[in-house]
Amino acid sequence: MPYKEMKKNLTYAVIDIETTGGRADRDRITEIGVVITDGKNIIDSFESLVNPETSIPYEITRLTGIDNQMVSDAPKFYEIAKRIVEMTEETIFVAHNVRFDYGFIQEEFRRLGYAYTRKKICTVVLSRKAFPGLRSYSLGNLIQHFNIEAERRHRALDDAKATTVLLSYILDSQPAVNEINRLVRDLNLASLLPANISADKINSLPETCGVYYFYDRSGELAYIGKSINIKSRVWEHFKGINHKGEKMQNFVADISYKETGSELAAYLVESYEIKKFKPYLNKASKNSKLTTGLYIRYDKHAGNYFSLENRVDENDADYLISYPSLRAGKKALNNIIREFNLCPDVSIGIVKNQPCFDHMIGYCYGICCGKENQEDYLKRMELALAKIKVKLEGNWFLVDKAVSYEEQTVFYIEDGIYKGHCVISKEDAPMASDIIDSIKPVSHQIDYQKIIKRYFNKSFIKKVRLGTTI
Numbered sequence: 001m002p003y004k005e006m007k008k009n010l011t012y013a014v015i016d017i018e019t020t021g022g023r024a025d026r027d028r029i030t031e032i033g034v035v036i037t038d039g040k041n042i043i044d045s046f047e048s049l050v051n052p053e054t055s056i057p058y059e060i061t062r063l064t065g066i067d068n069q070m071v072s073d074a075p076k077f078y079e080i081a082k083r084i085v086e087m088t089e090e091t092i093f094v095a096h097n098v099r100f101d102y103g104f105i106q107e108e109f110r111r112l113g114y115a116y117t118r119k120k121i122c123t124v125v126l127s128r129k130a131f132p133g134l135r136s137y138s139l140g141n142l143i144q145h146f147n148i149e150a151e152r153r154h155r156a157l158d159d160a161k162a163t164t165v166l167l168s169y170i171l172d173s174q175p176a177v178n179e180i181n182r183l184v185r186d187l188n189l190a191s192l193l194p195a196n197i198s199a200d201k202i203n204s205l206p207e208t209c210g211v212y213y214f215y216d217r218s219g220e221l222a223y224i225g226k227s228i229n230i231k232s233r234v235w236e237h238f239k240g241i242n243h244k245g246e247k248m249q250n251f252v253a254d255i256s257y258k259e260t261g262s263e264l265a266a267y268l269v270e271s272y273e274i275k276k277f278k279p280y281l282n283k284a285s286k287n288s289k290l291t292t293g294l295y296i297r298y299d300k301h302a303g304n305y306f307s308l309e310n311r312v313d314e315n316d317a318d319y320l321i322s323y324p325s326l327r328a329g330k331k332a333l334n335n336i337i338r339e340f341n342l343c344p345d346v347s348i349g350i351v352k353n354q355p356c357f358d359h360m361i362g363y364c365y366g367i368c369c370g371k372e373n374q375e376d377y378l379k380r381m382e383l384a385l386a387k388i389k390v391k392l393e394g395n396w397f398l399v400d401k402a403v404s405y406e407e408q409t410v411f412y413i414e415d416g417i418y419k420g421h422c423v424i425s426k427e428d429a430p431m432a433s434d435i436i437d438s439i440k441p442v443s444h445q446i447d448y449q450k451i452i453k454r455y456f457n458k459s460f461i462k463k464v465r466l467g468t469t470i
């Protein structure tokens, strides 16, 4: 469809919500206002208070005027969920700071076990482009600037109506044309999909972490992949204009998925299942793609220094860790250098006897120009090495997120070997031995060890050291 016609046909759902606070994973919606518009006229609107099933903090009530009593008889979110799905079907989701409103609504649907996804645009982002140079892009300021009518500020429908007026101004501007073009391009991607897969099918995939499966026309499993965002990763497969993308378009007749909530679990499940099912479109294990090795070399002028090399040799006594590319290796090494206040020159064997850039900006303590003594520096170098060279020994639980907020994924490591994982409720605190009993054991695989090592020191993974006897 030509762009002009598409633009004419786009429908927008301008949405504003009030909440009990700022965090979608913890706070709840107290009011929602929806305006359906073609960009000029209001086609439909909806407004409802929502019982948040939790209390509204006083400072929020002061801002919105919505108090606990007002919402006590209001419908709960699940009672209006169907209406919201139907009203916003095939529309572009619009909000002032869309991440906030979209995030909360998506989260409410997630609690109901439903994956809510819409194309979205943000009137803050677009206002900045369309009307540059304003003091502030808050809705309040834009309302004032354009003299937009808004009866009750911070109530959902009135804010949504004001945002609708703002949207109509934005749509008349050039930056909006570019943004709309992008949306139309995305919508047209639907034409790239395999014959048996509808855009709805892909849009109903969750935007969460997990493993996905492609089946061919005869129902055979053709491909297994993992992602922290299943839906967007699946889209990418079909957008791909390379040979593989084309192949996928011809092959895939059905898609299924398994949410894991945990990135580490997604990696392990993918690795396990590729080995088990051997889907014919999966090439050899992805871990074989690690091409760059980090080594600790020695030189009598420079002492011990890090060396990124275009080879991975785990039998080399100086070998530390491997990365998928030189770029990834450099990035990881730079993070380590900054974290331990090492010198970016000295740590890679460059001895110039002059201050490095990092010393000038305060990260490097000056080993490069004689301002730090050798002993202190070597201590930090040792700490950095310990962090890089993860040696798995002892018994551990690694704890990560799960699909539900009420649960967590526990990975069990026994004598340094990954044994399996399970999902437990956060509320009951089971004994370590019960957790271990409920794990379906996996056989020892070098790939699992690599994956576990890569995640062992990630800040979002909680580690629990277990005694030697459990």
Ligand SMILES: [Zn+2]
Pocket (backbone or CB within 6 Å): 342, 343, 344, 345, 346, 355, 356, 357, 358, 359, 364, 365, 366, 367, 368, 369
């Ligand atoms: Zn330095």
